[in-house]
Amino acid sequence: MKLLRKALPLFVLMLSLNGIAFATEYKLTGRDVQNLPEWPVTISAYGGKLLLSDSPEMVPGDGITYQDTVSGDFRIFFHHVNDTKEPKKIVVLLENPGDYPANITVLRYGLGGPSSDYLRVGKDAQLQYLQNNNLYLVEVAGHDSKLLDFNLGQMIVEPGMLVNGIYDIQSDQPVTVKVMMLPVAEDFASFADKARILPADEHRLRGTFDGKDRLVIGNKAYTSKAGPVAVTLADPQLNHYVSGIDATDGSDVLNYGNYGIVYKLFLPTVHNDKIAYYLNPRGGVYAGGIGVKYRHQYESVLETPAGQLYFGENKITDFEHLGTFAGGQSVWLTFSPPGASNLPVKVVVGPE
Structure with missing residues:
Protein backbone atom coordinates (compact mmCIF):
# COMPACT_ATOMS: atom_id res chain seq x y z
CA MET A 1 0.00 0.00 0.00
CA LYS A 2 1.29 3.43 -0.92
CA LEU A 3 0.87 6.01 1.86
CA LEU A 4 -0.66 9.27 0.65
CA ARG A 5 0.44 12.17 2.77
CA LYS A 6 -0.71 15.67 1.83
CA ALA A 7 1.87 18.42 2.28
CA LEU A 8 0.62 21.25 4.46
CA PRO A 9 1.87 24.85 4.15
CA LEU A 10 4.96 25.57 6.23
CA PHE A 11 3.13 28.05 8.41
CA VAL A 12 0.60 25.33 9.21
CA LEU A 13 2.78 22.32 9.87
CA MET A 14 6.42 22.65 10.92
CA LEU A 15 8.25 19.40 11.45
CA SER A 16 11.66 20.65 12.50
CA LEU A 17 11.46 19.59 16.14
CA ASN A 18 11.70 15.84 16.56
CA GLY A 19 10.65 13.76 19.53
CA ILE A 20 14.09 13.35 21.07
CA ALA A 21 14.71 17.10 20.93
CA PHE A 22 11.37 17.67 22.65
CA ALA A 23 12.18 15.19 25.40
CA THR A 24 15.63 16.74 25.89
CA GLU A 25 14.40 20.33 25.96
CA TYR A 26 11.85 19.65 28.66
CA LYS A 27 14.07 17.14 30.53
CA LEU A 28 11.36 14.52 30.38
CA THR A 29 12.47 11.43 32.25
CA GLY A 30 10.31 8.32 32.09
CA ARG A 31 8.67 9.33 35.37
CA ASP A 32 8.07 12.89 34.16
CA VAL A 33 6.41 11.77 30.92
CA GLN A 34 4.19 9.35 32.77
CA ASN A 35 3.18 12.08 35.21
CA LEU A 36 2.66 15.00 32.88
CA PRO A 37 -0.48 16.88 33.96
CA GLU A 38 -3.58 15.52 32.26
CA TRP A 39 -5.40 18.29 30.42
CA PRO A 40 -9.08 18.18 31.44
CA VAL A 41 -11.29 16.79 28.69
CA THR A 42 -14.84 15.52 28.28
CA ILE A 43 -15.17 12.18 26.51
CA SER A 44 -18.53 11.34 24.92
CA ALA A 45 -19.63 8.19 23.12
CA TYR A 46 -21.54 8.48 19.85
CA GLY A 47 -22.19 6.63 16.60
CA GLY A 48 -23.65 3.21 15.91
CA LYS A 49 -22.53 -0.26 16.91
CA LEU A 50 -19.06 -1.79 16.84
CA LEU A 51 -18.76 -5.47 15.95
CA LEU A 52 -15.41 -6.72 17.25
CA SER A 53 -13.98 -10.08 16.16
CA ASP A 54 -10.59 -10.70 17.80
CA SER A 55 -11.23 -13.91 19.72
CA ALA A 200 -13.58 -17.46 22.44
CA ASP A 201 -10.03 -17.53 23.78
CA GLU A 202 -9.11 -16.40 27.31
CA HIS A 203 -9.05 -12.71 26.30
CA ARG A 204 -12.65 -12.79 24.97
CA LEU A 205 -12.06 -9.80 22.68
CA ARG A 206 -15.25 -10.09 20.68
CA GLY A 207 -18.75 -8.71 20.94
CA THR A 208 -21.18 -5.99 19.90
CA PHE A 209 -20.70 -2.59 21.52
CA ASP A 210 -22.84 0.56 21.47
CA GLY A 211 -21.12 3.83 20.56
CA LYS A 212 -18.33 3.04 18.11
CA ASP A 213 -16.80 6.55 18.34
CA ARG A 214 -15.48 8.84 21.06
CA LEU A 215 -15.50 12.65 21.02
CA VAL A 216 -12.68 14.08 23.18
CA ILE A 217 -13.02 17.84 23.79
CA GLY A 218 -10.82 20.03 26.00
CA ASN A 219 -12.71 21.66 28.87
CA LYS A 220 -10.74 24.89 28.57
CA ALA A 221 -8.35 26.59 26.15
CA TYR A 222 -4.75 25.41 26.32
CA THR A 223 -2.08 28.07 26.71
CA SER A 224 1.67 27.60 26.32
CA LYS A 225 2.08 29.02 29.83
CA ALA A 226 0.79 25.67 31.10
CA GLY A 227 3.88 23.89 29.69
CA PRO A 228 3.73 20.30 28.45
CA VAL A 229 0.50 18.45 29.21
CA ALA A 230 -0.99 15.16 28.07
CA VAL A 231 -4.26 13.59 27.00
CA THR A 232 -4.16 9.83 27.53
CA LEU A 233 -6.16 7.63 25.16
CA ALA A 234 -7.14 3.94 25.33
CA ASP A 235 -6.45 3.77 29.06
CA PRO A 236 -8.96 2.02 31.35
CA GLN A 237 -8.72 4.52 34.21
CA LEU A 238 -9.13 7.67 32.11
CA ASN A 239 -11.19 6.49 29.11
CA HIS A 240 -13.04 3.41 30.37
CA TYR A 241 -13.03 0.33 28.21
CA VAL A 242 -16.37 -0.10 26.46
CA SER A 243 -18.61 -2.96 27.58
CA GLY A 244 -20.89 -4.99 25.32
CA ILE A 245 -22.52 -8.34 24.65
CA ASP A 246 -21.11 -11.39 22.90
CA ALA A 247 -24.05 -12.09 20.58
CA THR A 248 -22.98 -15.72 20.12
CA ASP A 249 -23.75 -16.64 23.75
CA GLY A 250 -25.26 -13.54 25.40
CA SER A 251 -22.38 -13.03 27.83
CA ASP A 252 -21.08 -9.64 29.00
CA VAL A 253 -17.71 -8.66 27.51
CA LEU A 254 -15.19 -5.83 27.81
CA ASN A 255 -13.18 -4.38 24.92
CA TYR A 256 -9.72 -4.30 26.53
CA GLY A 257 -7.87 -1.58 24.61
CA ASN A 258 -11.00 -0.20 22.90
CA TYR A 259 -9.95 -1.75 19.59
CA GLY A 260 -12.17 -0.52 16.77
CA ILE A 261 -13.16 2.64 18.67
CA VAL A 262 -12.32 5.86 16.76
CA TYR A 263 -11.39 8.94 18.81
CA LYS A 264 -11.87 12.51 17.56
CA LEU A 265 -9.75 14.88 19.69
CA PHE A 266 -10.06 18.68 19.78
CA LEU A 267 -8.29 20.96 22.26
CA PRO A 268 -9.17 24.67 22.16
CA THR A 269 -6.00 26.80 22.26
CA VAL A 270 -5.16 30.43 22.98
CA HIS A 271 -4.39 32.87 20.14
CA ASN A 272 -0.80 34.04 19.58
CA ASP A 273 0.65 30.73 20.74
CA LYS A 274 2.39 28.13 18.59
CA ILE A 275 1.41 24.73 19.88
CA ALA A 276 3.24 21.45 19.18
CA TYR A 277 1.52 18.07 19.26
CA TYR A 278 3.25 14.71 19.83
CA LEU A 279 2.29 11.06 20.23
CA ASN A 280 4.03 9.07 22.97
CA PRO A 281 3.35 5.30 23.25
CA ARG A 282 3.09 4.19 26.87
CA GLY A 283 2.35 0.48 26.63
CA GLY A 284 5.33 -0.70 24.58
CA VAL A 285 5.91 -1.41 20.89
CA TYR A 286 3.46 0.56 18.75
CA ALA A 287 2.80 1.06 15.02
CA GLY A 288 -0.15 3.03 13.67
CA GLY A 289 -1.36 6.22 12.08
CA ILE A 290 -3.20 9.40 13.01
CA GLY A 291 -5.33 11.84 11.06
CA VAL A 292 -4.73 15.60 11.36
CA LYS A 293 -7.21 18.22 10.16
CA TYR A 294 -6.35 21.93 10.41
CA ARG A 295 -8.80 24.83 10.00
CA HIS A 296 -11.32 22.49 8.33
CA GLN A 297 -9.20 22.70 5.15
CA TYR A 298 -5.92 20.82 5.34
CA GLU A 299 -5.91 17.10 6.04
CA SER A 300 -3.01 14.74 6.50
CA VAL A 301 -2.57 11.10 7.47
CA LEU A 302 0.65 10.61 9.43
CA GLU A 303 2.50 7.41 10.20
CA THR A 304 3.20 6.95 13.89
CA PRO A 305 6.11 6.63 13.79
CA ALA A 306 7.24 8.00 10.42
CA GLY A 307 10.33 6.58 8.74
CA GLN A 308 10.26 3.29 10.64
CA LEU A 309 7.73 0.55 11.32
CA TYR A 310 7.33 0.93 15.07
CA PHE A 311 8.51 2.64 18.21
CA GLY A 312 7.73 2.49 21.93
CA GLU A 313 10.63 0.44 23.23
CA ASN A 314 11.95 3.60 24.89
CA LYS A 315 9.08 5.42 26.57
CA ILE A 316 11.36 8.34 27.53
CA THR A 317 12.41 9.53 24.08
CA ASP A 318 9.90 7.94 21.70
CA PHE A 319 7.75 10.86 20.55
CA GLU A 320 6.29 11.32 17.09
CA HIS A 321 5.82 14.97 16.13
CA LEU A 322 2.31 15.42 14.74
CA GLY A 323 2.69 19.09 13.85
CA THR A 324 3.06 22.62 15.19
CA PHE A 325 0.08 24.91 14.69
CA ALA A 326 -0.97 28.48 15.34
CA GLY A 327 -3.01 28.85 18.51
CA GLY A 328 -6.68 29.70 18.35
CA GLN A 329 -7.19 27.60 15.21
CA SER A 330 -9.14 24.38 14.69
CA VAL A 331 -6.92 21.28 15.00
CA TRP A 332 -8.62 17.85 15.03
CA LEU A 333 -6.79 14.56 15.59
CA THR A 334 -8.32 11.19 14.61
CA PHE A 335 -6.95 8.18 16.49
CA SER A 336 -7.88 4.53 16.84
CA PRO A 337 -5.98 1.75 18.66
CA PRO A 338 -4.13 -0.19 15.93
CA GLY A 339 -4.20 -3.97 15.85
CA ALA A 340 -1.11 -5.74 17.27
CA SER A 341 0.10 -2.58 19.09
CA ASN A 342 0.39 -1.92 22.80
CA LEU A 343 -1.63 0.70 24.66
CA PRO A 344 -2.27 3.30 26.01
CA VAL A 345 -0.84 6.33 24.22
CA LYS A 346 -0.42 9.94 25.25
CA VAL A 347 -1.05 12.93 23.02
CA VAL A 348 1.47 15.41 24.43
CA VAL A 349 0.82 19.10 23.86
CA GLY A 350 3.37 21.84 24.55
CA PRO A 351 4.86 25.14 23.40
CA GLU A 352 6.72 25.11 20.10
Whole structure:
Protein backbone atom coordinates (compact mmCIF):
# COMPACT_ATOMS: atom_id res chain seq x y z
CA MET A 1 0.00 0.00 0.00
CA LYS A 2 1.29 3.43 -0.92
CA LEU A 3 0.87 6.01 1.86
CA LEU A 4 -0.66 9.27 0.65
CA ARG A 5 0.44 12.17 2.77
CA LYS A 6 -0.71 15.67 1.83
CA ALA A 7 1.87 18.42 2.28
CA LEU A 8 0.62 21.25 4.46
CA PRO A 9 1.87 24.85 4.15
CA LEU A 10 4.96 25.57 6.23
CA PHE A 11 3.13 28.05 8.41
CA VAL A 12 0.60 25.33 9.21
CA LEU A 13 2.78 22.32 9.87
CA MET A 14 6.42 22.65 10.92
CA LEU A 15 8.25 19.40 11.45
CA SER A 16 11.66 20.65 12.50
CA LEU A 17 11.46 19.59 16.14
CA ASN A 18 11.70 15.84 16.56
CA GLY A 19 10.65 13.76 19.53
CA ILE A 20 14.09 13.35 21.07
CA ALA A 21 14.71 17.10 20.93
CA PHE A 22 11.37 17.67 22.65
CA ALA A 23 12.18 15.19 25.40
CA THR A 24 15.63 16.74 25.89
CA GLU A 25 14.40 20.33 25.96
CA TYR A 26 11.85 19.65 28.66
CA LYS A 27 14.07 17.14 30.53
CA LEU A 28 11.36 14.52 30.38
CA THR A 29 12.47 11.43 32.25
CA GLY A 30 10.31 8.32 32.09
CA ARG A 31 8.67 9.33 35.37
CA ASP A 32 8.07 12.89 34.16
CA VAL A 33 6.41 11.77 30.92
CA GLN A 34 4.19 9.35 32.77
CA ASN A 35 3.18 12.08 35.21
CA LEU A 36 2.66 15.00 32.88
CA PRO A 37 -0.48 16.88 33.96
CA GLU A 38 -3.58 15.52 32.26
CA TRP A 39 -5.40 18.29 30.42
CA PRO A 40 -9.08 18.18 31.44
CA VAL A 41 -11.29 16.79 28.69
CA THR A 42 -14.84 15.52 28.28
CA ILE A 43 -15.17 12.18 26.51
CA SER A 44 -18.53 11.34 24.92
CA ALA A 45 -19.63 8.19 23.12
CA TYR A 46 -21.54 8.48 19.85
CA GLY A 47 -22.19 6.63 16.60
CA GLY A 48 -23.65 3.21 15.91
CA LYS A 49 -22.53 -0.26 16.91
CA LEU A 50 -19.06 -1.79 16.84
CA LEU A 51 -18.76 -5.47 15.95
CA LEU A 52 -15.41 -6.72 17.25
CA SER A 53 -13.98 -10.08 16.16
CA ASP A 54 -10.59 -10.70 17.80
CA SER A 55 -11.23 -13.91 19.72
CA PRO A 56 -9.97 -16.42 19.11
CA GLU A 57 -7.16 -14.22 17.83
CA MET A 58 -5.14 -17.33 16.95
CA VAL A 59 -7.82 -19.25 15.06
CA PRO A 60 -7.24 -23.00 15.61
CA GLY A 61 -9.66 -24.34 12.99
CA ASP A 62 -12.47 -23.64 10.56
CA GLY A 63 -15.55 -21.87 11.84
CA ILE A 64 -17.24 -18.58 12.71
CA THR A 65 -15.23 -16.29 14.96
CA TYR A 66 -18.11 -13.84 15.50
CA GLN A 67 -21.59 -13.08 14.20
CA ASP A 68 -24.49 -10.74 14.91
CA THR A 69 -27.45 -9.19 13.07
CA VAL A 70 -27.35 -5.39 12.78
CA SER A 71 -28.63 -2.53 10.64
CA GLY A 72 -28.06 1.19 10.17
CA ASP A 73 -24.66 2.60 11.16
CA PHE A 74 -22.02 0.11 12.35
CA ARG A 75 -18.32 -0.74 12.21
CA ILE A 76 -16.63 -4.13 11.85
CA PHE A 77 -13.15 -4.67 13.28
CA PHE A 78 -11.61 -8.12 12.82
CA HIS A 79 -8.10 -9.31 13.70
CA HIS A 80 -7.27 -12.99 13.21
CA VAL A 81 -4.26 -15.25 12.64
CA ASN A 82 -4.45 -18.57 10.81
CA ASP A 83 -3.16 -20.83 13.57
CA THR A 84 -3.46 -24.07 11.59
CA LYS A 85 -0.95 -25.87 9.39
CA GLU A 86 -2.92 -25.32 6.18
CA PRO A 87 -3.71 -22.28 3.98
CA LYS A 88 -7.09 -20.73 4.76
CA LYS A 89 -9.37 -17.84 3.87
CA ILE A 90 -10.58 -15.29 6.41
CA VAL A 91 -13.70 -13.48 5.19
CA VAL A 92 -16.72 -11.45 6.26
CA LEU A 93 -20.03 -12.66 4.86
CA LEU A 94 -23.19 -10.52 4.85
CA GLU A 95 -26.46 -12.48 4.95
CA ASN A 96 -29.81 -10.81 4.26
CA PRO A 97 -32.57 -12.64 6.19
CA GLY A 98 -35.33 -10.37 4.87
CA ASP A 99 -37.45 -10.23 1.75
CA TYR A 100 -36.14 -6.88 0.46
CA PRO A 101 -32.66 -6.14 -0.95
CA ALA A 102 -30.16 -4.76 1.54
CA ASN A 103 -28.32 -1.72 0.21
CA ILE A 104 -24.99 -1.52 2.00
CA THR A 105 -22.59 1.41 1.78
CA VAL A 106 -19.01 0.89 2.94
CA LEU A 107 -18.11 4.45 3.90
CA ARG A 108 -14.44 3.77 4.52
CA TYR A 109 -12.27 0.79 5.27
CA GLY A 110 -8.75 -0.39 5.95
CA LEU A 111 -7.41 -3.87 5.24
CA GLY A 112 -4.00 -5.16 6.29
CA GLY A 113 -2.36 -8.47 5.48
CA PRO A 114 -2.22 -11.31 5.13
CA SER A 115 1.29 -11.25 6.57
CA SER A 116 3.33 -12.67 9.41
CA ASP A 117 4.57 -9.12 10.19
CA TYR A 118 1.78 -8.33 12.63
CA LEU A 119 2.80 -4.73 13.37
CA ARG A 120 2.90 -3.97 9.63
CA VAL A 121 -0.58 -5.47 9.17
CA GLY A 122 -2.08 -3.32 11.93
CA LYS A 123 -0.34 -0.17 10.71
CA ASP A 124 -1.34 -0.71 7.07
CA ALA A 125 -4.99 -1.29 7.97
CA GLN A 126 -5.16 1.88 10.04
CA LEU A 127 -3.38 4.11 7.51
CA GLN A 128 -5.66 2.93 4.71
CA TYR A 129 -8.74 3.46 6.89
CA LEU A 130 -7.71 7.02 7.80
CA GLN A 131 -7.17 8.05 4.17
CA ASN A 132 -10.96 7.99 3.65
CA ASN A 133 -10.88 7.53 -0.12
CA ASN A 134 -12.32 4.06 -0.47
CA LEU A 135 -16.16 4.18 -0.50
CA TYR A 136 -18.05 1.41 -2.31
CA LEU A 137 -21.48 -0.25 -2.46
CA VAL A 138 -22.70 -3.81 -1.84
CA GLU A 139 -26.23 -5.05 -2.59
CA VAL A 140 -27.46 -8.30 -1.04
CA ALA A 141 -30.72 -9.68 -2.41
CA GLY A 142 -33.39 -10.96 -0.03
CA HIS A 143 -32.52 -14.35 1.51
CA ASP A 144 -29.11 -14.22 -0.12
CA SER A 145 -25.53 -13.52 0.96
CA LYS A 146 -22.46 -11.72 -0.34
CA LEU A 147 -18.90 -11.05 0.78
CA LEU A 148 -18.32 -7.69 2.42
CA ASP A 149 -15.09 -7.32 0.43
CA PHE A 150 -14.32 -9.23 -2.78
CA ASN A 151 -10.59 -8.85 -2.06
CA LEU A 152 -10.90 -10.90 1.12
CA GLY A 153 -12.34 -13.77 -0.88
CA GLN A 154 -9.25 -13.79 -3.12
CA MET A 155 -6.66 -13.77 -0.32
CA ILE A 156 -4.89 -16.95 0.72
CA VAL A 157 -3.90 -16.75 4.39
CA GLU A 158 -0.92 -18.99 4.99
CA PRO A 159 -0.26 -20.52 8.42
CA GLY A 160 0.88 -17.92 10.94
CA MET A 161 -0.39 -14.97 8.90
CA LEU A 162 -2.62 -12.19 10.24
CA VAL A 163 -5.51 -10.34 8.56
CA ASN A 164 -6.86 -7.10 10.08
CA GLY A 165 -9.85 -5.17 8.73
CA ILE A 166 -11.76 -2.03 9.77
CA TYR A 167 -14.99 -1.25 7.88
CA ASP A 168 -17.49 1.57 8.47
CA ILE A 169 -20.89 0.53 7.10
CA GLN A 170 -24.43 1.82 6.54
CA SER A 171 -27.17 -0.72 5.78
CA ASP A 172 -30.85 0.05 5.11
CA GLN A 173 -31.89 -3.50 6.10
CA PRO A 174 -30.86 -5.86 8.90
CA VAL A 175 -27.94 -8.06 7.85
CA THR A 176 -26.24 -10.94 9.63
CA VAL A 177 -22.49 -10.39 9.73
CA LYS A 178 -20.35 -13.54 9.91
CA VAL A 179 -16.58 -13.42 10.30
CA MET A 180 -15.22 -16.82 9.29
CA MET A 181 -12.10 -18.84 8.63
CA LEU A 182 -12.60 -21.65 6.12
CA PRO A 183 -10.80 -23.97 3.67
CA VAL A 184 -9.48 -22.30 0.54
CA ALA A 185 -11.73 -24.25 -1.86
CA GLU A 186 -14.93 -24.03 0.23
CA ASP A 187 -18.00 -22.15 -1.00
CA PHE A 188 -18.61 -19.22 1.36
CA ALA A 189 -22.40 -19.46 1.60
CA SER A 190 -22.47 -23.24 1.95
CA PHE A 191 -19.80 -23.11 4.64
CA ALA A 192 -21.70 -20.42 6.58
CA ASP A 193 -24.81 -22.60 6.71
CA LYS A 194 -23.02 -25.47 8.45
CA ALA A 195 -20.12 -23.75 10.25
CA ARG A 196 -19.83 -23.90 14.03
CA ILE A 197 -19.17 -20.86 16.18
CA LEU A 198 -15.65 -21.13 17.55
CA PRO A 199 -15.21 -20.69 21.31
CA ALA A 200 -13.58 -17.46 22.44
CA ASP A 201 -10.03 -17.53 23.78
CA GLU A 202 -9.11 -16.40 27.31
CA HIS A 203 -9.05 -12.71 26.30
CA ARG A 204 -12.65 -12.79 24.97
CA LEU A 205 -12.06 -9.80 22.68
CA ARG A 206 -15.25 -10.09 20.68
CA GLY A 207 -18.75 -8.71 20.94
CA THR A 208 -21.18 -5.99 19.90
CA PHE A 209 -20.70 -2.59 21.52
CA ASP A 210 -22.84 0.56 21.47
CA GLY A 211 -21.12 3.83 20.56
CA LYS A 212 -18.33 3.04 18.11
CA ASP A 213 -16.80 6.55 18.34
CA ARG A 214 -15.48 8.84 21.06
CA LEU A 215 -15.50 12.65 21.02
CA VAL A 216 -12.68 14.08 23.18
CA ILE A 217 -13.02 17.84 23.79
CA GLY A 218 -10.82 20.03 26.00
CA ASN A 219 -12.71 21.66 28.87
CA LYS A 220 -10.74 24.89 28.57
CA ALA A 221 -8.35 26.59 26.15
CA TYR A 222 -4.75 25.41 26.32
CA THR A 223 -2.08 28.07 26.71
CA SER A 224 1.67 27.60 26.32
CA LYS A 225 2.08 29.02 29.83
CA ALA A 226 0.79 25.67 31.10
CA GLY A 227 3.88 23.89 29.69
CA PRO A 228 3.73 20.30 28.45
CA VAL A 229 0.50 18.45 29.21
CA ALA A 230 -0.99 15.16 28.07
CA VAL A 231 -4.26 13.59 27.00
CA THR A 232 -4.16 9.83 27.53
CA LEU A 233 -6.16 7.63 25.16
CA ALA A 234 -7.14 3.94 25.33
CA ASP A 235 -6.45 3.77 29.06
CA PRO A 236 -8.96 2.02 31.35
CA GLN A 237 -8.72 4.52 34.21
CA LEU A 238 -9.13 7.67 32.11
CA ASN A 239 -11.19 6.49 29.11
CA HIS A 240 -13.04 3.41 30.37
CA TYR A 241 -13.03 0.33 28.21
CA VAL A 242 -16.37 -0.10 26.46
CA SER A 243 -18.61 -2.96 27.58
CA GLY A 244 -20.89 -4.99 25.32
CA ILE A 245 -22.52 -8.34 24.65
CA ASP A 246 -21.11 -11.39 22.90
CA ALA A 247 -24.05 -12.09 20.58
CA THR A 248 -22.98 -15.72 20.12
CA ASP A 249 -23.75 -16.64 23.75
CA GLY A 250 -25.26 -13.54 25.40
CA SER A 251 -22.38 -13.03 27.83
CA ASP A 252 -21.08 -9.64 29.00
CA VAL A 253 -17.71 -8.66 27.51
CA LEU A 254 -15.19 -5.83 27.81
CA ASN A 255 -13.18 -4.38 24.92
CA TYR A 256 -9.72 -4.30 26.53
CA GLY A 257 -7.87 -1.58 24.61
CA ASN A 258 -11.00 -0.20 22.90
CA TYR A 259 -9.95 -1.75 19.59
CA GLY A 260 -12.17 -0.52 16.77
CA ILE A 261 -13.16 2.64 18.67
CA VAL A 262 -12.32 5.86 16.76
CA TYR A 263 -11.39 8.94 18.81
CA LYS A 264 -11.87 12.51 17.56
CA LEU A 265 -9.75 14.88 19.69
CA PHE A 266 -10.06 18.68 19.78
CA LEU A 267 -8.29 20.96 22.26
CA PRO A 268 -9.17 24.67 22.16
CA THR A 269 -6.00 26.80 22.26
CA VAL A 270 -5.16 30.43 22.98
CA HIS A 271 -4.39 32.87 20.14
CA ASN A 272 -0.80 34.04 19.58
CA ASP A 273 0.65 30.73 20.74
CA LYS A 274 2.39 28.13 18.59
CA ILE A 275 1.41 24.73 19.88
CA ALA A 276 3.24 21.45 19.18
CA TYR A 277 1.52 18.07 19.26
CA TYR A 278 3.25 14.71 19.83
CA LEU A 279 2.29 11.06 20.23
CA ASN A 280 4.03 9.07 22.97
CA PRO A 281 3.35 5.30 23.25
CA ARG A 282 3.09 4.19 26.87
CA GLY A 283 2.35 0.48 26.63
CA GLY A 284 5.33 -0.70 24.58
CA VAL A 285 5.91 -1.41 20.89
CA TYR A 286 3.46 0.56 18.75
CA ALA A 287 2.80 1.06 15.02
CA GLY A 288 -0.15 3.03 13.67
CA GLY A 289 -1.36 6.22 12.08
CA ILE A 290 -3.20 9.40 13.01
CA GLY A 291 -5.33 11.84 11.06
CA VAL A 292 -4.73 15.60 11.36
CA LYS A 293 -7.21 18.22 10.16
CA TYR A 294 -6.35 21.93 10.41
CA ARG A 295 -8.80 24.83 10.00
CA HIS A 296 -11.32 22.49 8.33
CA GLN A 297 -9.20 22.70 5.15
CA TYR A 298 -5.92 20.82 5.34
CA GLU A 299 -5.91 17.10 6.04
CA SER A 300 -3.01 14.74 6.50
CA VAL A 301 -2.57 11.10 7.47
CA LEU A 302 0.65 10.61 9.43
CA GLU A 303 2.50 7.41 10.20
CA THR A 304 3.20 6.95 13.89
CA PRO A 305 6.11 6.63 13.79
CA ALA A 306 7.24 8.00 10.42
CA GLY A 307 10.33 6.58 8.74
CA GLN A 308 10.26 3.29 10.64
CA LEU A 309 7.73 0.55 11.32
CA TYR A 310 7.33 0.93 15.07
CA PHE A 311 8.51 2.64 18.21
CA GLY A 312 7.73 2.49 21.93
CA GLU A 313 10.63 0.44 23.23
CA ASN A 314 11.95 3.60 24.89
CA LYS A 315 9.08 5.42 26.57
CA ILE A 316 11.36 8.34 27.53
CA THR A 317 12.41 9.53 24.08
CA ASP A 318 9.90 7.94 21.70
CA PHE A 319 7.75 10.86 20.55
CA GLU A 320 6.29 11.32 17.09
CA HIS A 321 5.82 14.97 16.13
CA LEU A 322 2.31 15.42 14.74
CA GLY A 323 2.69 19.09 13.85
CA THR A 324 3.06 22.62 15.19
CA PHE A 325 0.08 24.91 14.69
CA ALA A 326 -0.97 28.48 15.34
CA GLY A 327 -3.01 28.85 18.51
CA GLY A 328 -6.68 29.70 18.35
CA GLN A 329 -7.19 27.60 15.21
CA SER A 330 -9.14 24.38 14.69
CA VAL A 331 -6.92 21.28 15.00
CA TRP A 332 -8.62 17.85 15.03
CA LEU A 333 -6.79 14.56 15.59
CA THR A 334 -8.32 11.19 14.61
CA PHE A 335 -6.95 8.18 16.49
CA SER A 336 -7.88 4.53 16.84
CA PRO A 337 -5.98 1.75 18.66
CA PRO A 338 -4.13 -0.19 15.93
CA GLY A 339 -4.20 -3.97 15.85
CA ALA A 340 -1.11 -5.74 17.27
CA SER A 341 0.10 -2.58 19.09
CA ASN A 342 0.39 -1.92 22.80
CA LEU A 343 -1.63 0.70 24.66
CA PRO A 344 -2.27 3.30 26.01
CA VAL A 345 -0.84 6.33 24.22
CA LYS A 346 -0.42 9.94 25.25
CA VAL A 347 -1.05 12.93 23.02
CA VAL A 348 1.47 15.41 24.43
CA VAL A 349 0.82 19.10 23.86
CA GLY A 350 3.37 21.84 24.55
CA PRO A 351 4.86 25.14 23.40
CA GLU A 352 6.72 25.11 20.10
